[in-house]
Amino acid sequence: FQPKVLSGRHVLITAGPTFEAIDPVRGLTNRSSGKMGFALARAAHEAGAQVTLVAGPVALPTPRGVQRVDVMSAQDMQRAVQASADAADVFIAAAAVADWRPANAAGQKIKKDGSGEVPALAFVENPDILAGVAQGARAKGGALYCVGFAAESHDLLAHAQAKRARKGVPLLVGNIGPDTFGRDDNALLLVDEGGTTELPRDGKLALARRLVAEIARRLPRG
Numbered sequence: 001f002q003p004k005v006l007s008g009r010h011v012l013i014t015a016g017p018t019f020e021a022i023d024p025v026r027g028l029t030n031r032s033s034g035k036m037g038f039a040l041a042r043a044a045h046e047a048g049a050q051v052t053l054v055a056g057p058v059a060l061p062t063p064r065g066v067q068r069v070d071v072m073s074a075q076d077m078q079r080a081v082q083a084s085a086d087a088a089d090v091f092i093a094a095a096a097v098a099d100w101r102p103a104n105a106a107g108q109k110i111k112k113d114g115s116g117e118v119p120a121l122a123f124v125e126n127p128d129i130l131a132g133v134a135q136g137a138r139a140k141g142g143a144l145y146c147v148g149f150a151a152e153s154h155d156l157l158a159h160a161q162a163k164r165a166r167k168g169v170p171l172l173v174g175n176i177g178p179d180t181f182g183r184d185d186n187a188l189l190l191v192d193e194g195g196t197t198e199l200p201r202d203g204k205l206a207l208a209r210r211l212v213a214e215i216a217r218r219l220p221r222g
């Protein structure tokens with residue numbers, strides 16, 4: 001039995017990696033299966049929310065009842081998120097967004113000409129989608145509740161606390177290692193103004209249901 005703790009709420013979720021084109025056949029991406037974000041979308045729908053899932057390139061089926069928007073690059077993802085953010089009550093940024101993109105993607109395939117010369121790639125920084133949405137919501141005085149994720153190799157608590165402050169979000173969720181990529185289980189460390197809560201190792205769907213319940217408890221009454 002799943003209590004409908006998010007009924008009447010609109011939840012916006014990003015999931016998966018982004019893909020930044022170098023040329024029409026090559027690109028730069030991050031490691032992310034999208035499993036946690038998709039599990040969160042399913043769990044939020046089960047909890048009664050209207051769910052919009054903005055997904056980078058992943059091979060996962062759309063959870064039932066969830067509105068999915070497929071994107072490739074961080075800039076595409078930002079546009080899709082901005083289109084839905086005003087109507088949302090909760091924003092969960094579970095995507096692994098590429099920090100940089102090639103400065104000038106080539107319109108045609110870069111050819112290997114046999115001379116041994118390698119192309120020089122220049123990068124520009126991608127927008128921080130989560131920080132931007134959180135800042136926009138604050139500026140509008142809205143009640144959008146923003147949740148960020150952190151995947152760290154060491155010092156998870158310190159990094160999660162710092163990230164929470166830097167992104168300006170009330171709740172930051174750390175993936176407790178060693179390596180969550182593509183796995184079906186995970187363990188989470190929740191960091192908010194009250195301190196920390198640990199969600200012990202479990203399947204990603206079970207954890208997503210617990211995280212959704214934790215988020216619902218923290219929302220202002222709707």
Ligand code: C5P
Pocket residue numbers: 014074093094095096097098099126127128129130131147148149150151163
């Ligand atoms: O800074 P870092 O990438 O470690 O932060 C991770 C958190 O910020 C995740 O919630 C991720 O979805 C979000 N993020 C974002 N846009 C970026 C980079 C990260 O929304 N460009």
